Amino acid sequence: MTLYFIGIGLNDEKDITLKGLETVKKCEYIYLEYYTSMLHCDIADLEDLYGKKIITADRDMVEKRADEIIDQAREEDVAFLVIGDIFGATTHTDLMLRAKEKDVHCAFIHNASIINGVGIVGLELYKYGRITSIPFQSPGFSPETHYTVLKENKTHGLHTLMLLDLRPHEDKFMTVNDAIKSLLELERKRKEQVFSEDTWCIGCARIGGDHKIKYATAKNLLAQDFGEPLHCLIIPGELHFVEEDAIAQWK
Amino acid sequence: MTLYFIGIGLNDEKDITLKGLETVKKCEYIYLEYYTSMLHCDIADLEDLYGKKIITADRDMVEKRADEIIDQAREEDVAFLVIGDIFGATTHTDLMLRAKEKDVHCAFIHNASIINGVGIVGLELYKYGRITSIPFQSPGFSPETHYTVLKENKTHGLHTLMLLDLRPHEDKFMTVNDAIKSLLELERKRKEQVFSEDTWCIGCARIGGDHKIKYATAKNLLAQDFGEPLHCLIIPGELHFVEEDAIAQWK
Structure with a gap:
């Protein structure tokens, strides 16, 4: 068996x-x-x-x-x-x-899986650095790994995929907006010039299904409603011109 | 339509x-x-x-x-x-x-895709660095990117997945053995202490199907026949103890 x-x-x-x-x-x-x-x-x-x-x-x-x-x-x-x-x-x-x-x-x-599913966004899968996730904060637990990983990937010109936490049993899902707020907060705290309101990001929801994908500055993405879960956030590194063409469709 | x-x-x-x-x-x-x-x-x-x-x-x-x-x-x-x-x-x-x-x-x-398929090996997908590929050499074309990427990933303790070239129309497929030889050759040339006969690697064939997976030193993997394509090569970075347990099954 x-x-x-x-x-x-x-x-x-x-x-x-x-x-x-x-x-x-x-x-x-x-x-x-x-x-x-x-x-x-x-x-x-x-x-x-x-x-x-x-x-x-x-x-x-x-x-x-x-x-x-x-x-x-x-x-x-x-x-x-x-x-x-x-x-x-x-x-x-x-x-x-x-x-x-x-x-x-x-x-x-x-x-x-979401790891290859994000290929639809148009960034080369070979040019992603380490993948990271953003867990929900809780008393005594303020994760910063996603900020650190973003900094590392950025140094090498690589894209960063951030997977967002979920608790399906509590019907609780982290949104693109939550993720951006978390990064802005960490920037205020650590001041390592990794992320700002002007950072261009790609917000994604429901990859592999009825997806919504938007490419805009963090500030503008904050004003968007991505709707139903699951969401994820991508911060592009250096862009090849083919990648630039590809992600322009989500502007 | x-x-x-x-x-x-x-x-x-x-x-x-x-x-x-x-x-x-x-x-x-x-x-x-x-x-x-x-x-x-x-x-x-x-x-x-x-x-x-x-x-x-x-x-x-x-x-x-x-x-x-x-x-x-x-x-x-x-x-x-x-x-x-x-x-x-x-x-x-x-x-x-x-x-x-x-x-x-x-x-x-x-x-x-192979990118999530390699999850079966037992290394955390979050701890891979940039993915790279090894193209066939040809006159005037001696790719070194895979060596450079391995060096970078290693510095950050990340795992490296190397996808191997293929020309299905010519029935030509790069093997795990070819990949290791290429890395050893580049080490001899560049001497940046990135790879040696003693480097532990995971050779994989036919992931997603009738797979063969072996974890051994480069030298010992060279003696293995991985059989039918497609092959790929993984060089682990720093290992968490759960990862160590997991890949021990392929020794």
Whole structure:
């Protein structure tokens, strides 16, 4: 029996691959990892398509019930569905390692992720530096990594992709506007001339689906409403003329 | 009518998404970009699944016949299929821009690409630096960018993914072994202590399909046969202990 890790893509139930769908249909237990991303369809739409019941799993469950999931995969085929592609989060790598340790066979069916999905913006994927994320602040936790990574990438003329935090269970999603405010605040604090109201950025929402993409200064993007999640923010580095042409379409 | 850009994934005909398949089935003309990557199935397998004839397009054709493709999309639905995801190559961005200029509607259906596919290796996708590629040498062309990028990424403790050149029409594919030899040669020339026979690397083949992944020193990887294309080479930067555990499985 096999533990299948299956990416289900970025938007809705029809983004699963044929291979993914065939596999889900033959599985006895189907888990959906539902804390690192979200879809633009209901879980019922997935269940209708698969003809199967889905067990949604948050981080806690994946960590605590990993052994149970793995034991099930010893007896029956089990699907572990991930929105986007499979290995965005270390929890999934960890689940795979624990399964392999217990000699449970694993198989992998890939799909699109935001990392290649942003190709649509028109910046060369080869010219992105390190990807970073902006987590929600909380008392005693004021992340600055995204500012540091932006500074580093900028030094090398590279583009920066910032993924924005989400808590689907609380219906809480960071917006492009939140991300820009966070960067402006860090600039006021650290004063390393990394980001200002005049920095040109690309705000993105719902990549892989009904996307909205806007290229403007931070100040002007702040006035935009990007609508439904998920959002991400791109700060271009040095631009090749083909890239300039490409992103001009979003001005 | 619409010009659809459709990623068809990394391995075979069943890696297309349901949305992708539904769309291809309703298109009048179907182009397959067949020079930046390759599949592990025959074009006839795609045609059988789609119930349609496929026109394979090399770089030259995409560039020269772009206007023709765009004009067709004014009258009929046209699919432009890309192995992996859509926007790995600037030619595709260019085709999209030319279509939009001519007011031809474009739509996009994403899929897995090697960029997220390498997640399976177990290194965090957030900790890769700039991606680079190694092109074939030719008289008067001795690329060194991959060495320079590796040096830069290493300085920041980041992982480096090197994509390897291919010429499917000549049945010519760069191997992990070729890539390592190229790096050793550049080290001998530039002596910047970026790479040696003792550098630990991860050699990968056929990610997204029947993969082979090996983690060893450059010297030991040179003795390995990775088999069928496509290959790529990863040189890890600083390792988190979870990453160390993860890649140990490929030793």
